[in-house]
Amino acid sequence: MHKIIIDTFKSAQELISEVLNRETFLSQIEALAKQMAAVLSKKGKLIACGNGGSMCDAIHFAEELSGRFQQDRQALPGIALSDPGYLSCVANDYGWENVFARGVEAYGESGDLLLGISTSGNSLNIINAIAAAEKKNCFTAALLGKEGGKLKGLCDYEIIVPSNNTARIQEIHTIVIHLLIELIENELFASTEENPNSKLYC
DSSP, rough: OOOHHHHHHHHHHHHHHHHHTTTHHHHHHHHHHHHHHHHHHHOEEEEEEETTTHHHHHHHHHHHHOSSSOOOOOOOOESSSHHHHHHHHHHHHOOGGGGGHHHHHEEEEOOEEEEEEESSSHHHHHHHHHHHHHHHEEEEEEETTTGGGTTTTSSEEEEEEESOOOHHHHHHHHHHHHHHHHHHHHHHSSSSTOOOOOOOOO
16 A cells, blocks of 8 residues: 555656646747636636546636635636536436537637547547537637547647556646636736736726
8 A cells, every 4th residue: 555655756756857848838828818818808718628537626716716725816807617417417418528619609608718638639529519619619728638538629728648647647737727817817917016017806
């Protein structure tokens, strides 16, 4: 048991070291955070979706925006497509592959941003949601794993965790989500002394 614990922490540490040494990975996080902040500054909203653990990540992302992360500040419009009544209704009528696309059709507006989360990059309902977002003239982004799967190349912004281990991918996704929210707060609510480029949200 002790060896499993040590090996898990070492595996996580190695992956963190790998992404820290990938400048494109870090620059993609920064670029996506700036785009999210720009969407919010124009009174747009951020919509997130995922399956299983990735749905939990989508919920976590949305609640940190509408609630708080590190700052007491104005609530931000983040929505996770996760209501069980809605999901079961759409899945029953239109199939699970369309549960998120239908939500984007309902809530997405031009200038919003959709964040799809998929460790494999092959989730058909995420792929369909991205297509629906493009039709609504929304920005699109994805948190992915492995080689990016079928979603690779479909979004405006893509952050791909270079691992085949689902648990490690999800752990890095959580760190990325926390970074995105922290950077959004810095962009929208930091004083000009802290961030000269801050776009105060009001």
